[in-house]
Amino acid sequence: MIQRSIIIMEYIDLRSDTVTKPTEDMRVAMKNAAVGDDVFGDDPTVNELEEYAAKLFGMESALFVSSGTQGNLISVMSHTKPGDEILLEKESHIYYYEVGGLAAIAGAIPKLYESNKGYASKEKIEKCIRDENIHYPNTSLLCIENTHNRHGGSPLNKDQMNEMTEVALENNLNIHLDGARIFNAVEAYNTNIKEYTKNIDSISACLSKGLSAPIGSIVAGNDEFINIARKKRKMLGGGMRQVGVIAAAGLLALKNMRERLYEDHENAKLLAEGMIDIGLEVWDTKTNIVVCDTKKIFNDSKIGIDLLAKNNIFCVPFSNNLIRFTTHRHISKDDIEVVLENIKSEWLN
Numbered sequence: 001m002i003q004r005s006i007i008i009m010e011y012i013d014l015r016s017d018t019v020t021k022p023t024e025d026m027r028v029a030m031k032n033a034a035v036g037d038d039v040f041g042d043d044p045t046v047n048e049l050e051e052y053a054a055k056l057f058g059m060e061s062a063l064f065v066s067s068g069t070q071g072n073l074i075s076v077m078s079h080t081k082p083g084d085e086i087l088l089e090k091e092s093h094i095y096y097y098e099v100g101g102l103a104a105i106a107g108a109i110p111k112l113y114e115s116n117k118g119y120a121s122k123e124k125i126e127k128c129i130r131d132e133n134i135h136y137p138n139t140s141l142l143c144i145e146n147t148h149n150r151h152g153g154s155p156l157n158k159d160q161m162n163e164m165t166e167v168a169l170e171n172n173l174n175i176h177l178d179g180a181r182i183f184n185a186v187e188a189y190n191t192n193i194k195e196y197t198k199n200i201d202s203i204s205a206c207l208s209k210g211l212s213a214p215i216g217s218i219v220a221g222n223d224e225f226i227n228i229a230r231k232k233r234k235m236l237g238g239g240m241r242q243v244g245v246i247a248a249a250g251l252l253a254l255k256n257m258r259e260r261l262y263e264d265h266e267n268a269k270l271l272a273e274g275m276i277d278i279g280l281e282v283w284d285t286k287t288n289i290v291v292c293d294t295k296k297i298f299n300d301s302k303i304g305i306d307l308l309a310k311n312n313i314f315c316v317p318f319s320n321n322l323i324r325f326t327t328h329r330h331i332s333k334d335d336i337e338v339v340l341e342n343i344k345s346e347w348l349n
């Protein structure tokens with residue numbers, strides 16, 4: 001637990017890139033943002049953000065939503081009818097971490113596909129799609145996650161995305177990309193975001209993770225989809241009013257904060273390599289997430305987490321054996337050195 005005392009404690013918080021605080025520029029933009037009632041479509045800053053995002057993603061329209069979870073739920077609701085089956089990766093965020101909203105609210109049933117770090121072959125996906133039969137639910141949506149959180153921030157390249165999306169197109173499925181960290185994938189493969197969005201029907205991308213906005217995600221798709229999504233957002237209580245005060249930060253997140261993500265990737269690599277050098281088992285690290293397998297040193301990963309937490313270094317459990325460390329704007333190279341020193345002294349003695 002972080003000490004919430006008035007004494008400011010030094011700490012290194014690797015729990016998530018969601019802990020990033022707004023930049024000074026964002027604070028100023030928030031203060032000065034032109035606002036209006038966004039439910040009436042009157043907020044100029046929200047409108048600017050949505051237009052900017054649509055263009056950036058190569059989509060017709062975009063919608064500002066409160067969170068990645070809300071963006072995914074709205075997307076699933078907009079693409080499906082209750083009772084529809086949706087294809088989800090077995091460890092996907094939508095299935096694993098979104099409180100069952102797909103079932104409880106969208107009324108969709110999940111069919112899980114296995115993958116190699118988020119990538120599933122055409123054959124694998126084809127096997128999950130049902131024929132027409134009076135007994136069967138309709139399979140109407142394929143969801144893809146890039147970068148894939150529970151696979152250690154692993155990015156899909158454009159060929160993998162193309163293979164996965166083409167099989168969905170051939171079978172008349174809609175495609176939703178959970179791109180909470182899509183710009184980390186863009187950075188990892190030095191590709192263009194439009195390479196990832198060209199075949200898909202919708203994307204949800206977080207502004208509040210590595211991009212450092214305090215709140216919010218963007219959903220993008222065609223005009224028809226976004227019109228439906230806007231209404232679903234209202235249904236979920238997500239119609240917000242003078243929300244330009246937040247959108248102003250989101251706009252700067254998209255404009256200015258993508259280009260620094262390579263620093264997070266470098267620091268993650270530094271951490272992963274340092275761990276390997278001292279004999280730890282670490283997953284392949286391609287973006288800003290480092291997953292350490294501690295089964296050889298602890299029978300519960302919580303022990304390793306607590307040992308670091310007493311020195312004000314914070315990380316999260318990923319399973320009984322796995323610990324996740326996420327780099328972000330507030331983590332420096334020096335911090336990585338400190339973390340490695342602490343791991344050496346706390347874990348390996």
Ligand SMILES: *Cc1c(COP(=O)(O)O)cnc(C)c1O
Nearest residue numbers: 067068069070093145149178180
């Ligand atoms: C964080 C995350 C989300 C959800 O975002 P919130 O803003 O925390 O609701 C969705 N998908 C993936 C892959 C994520 O990592």
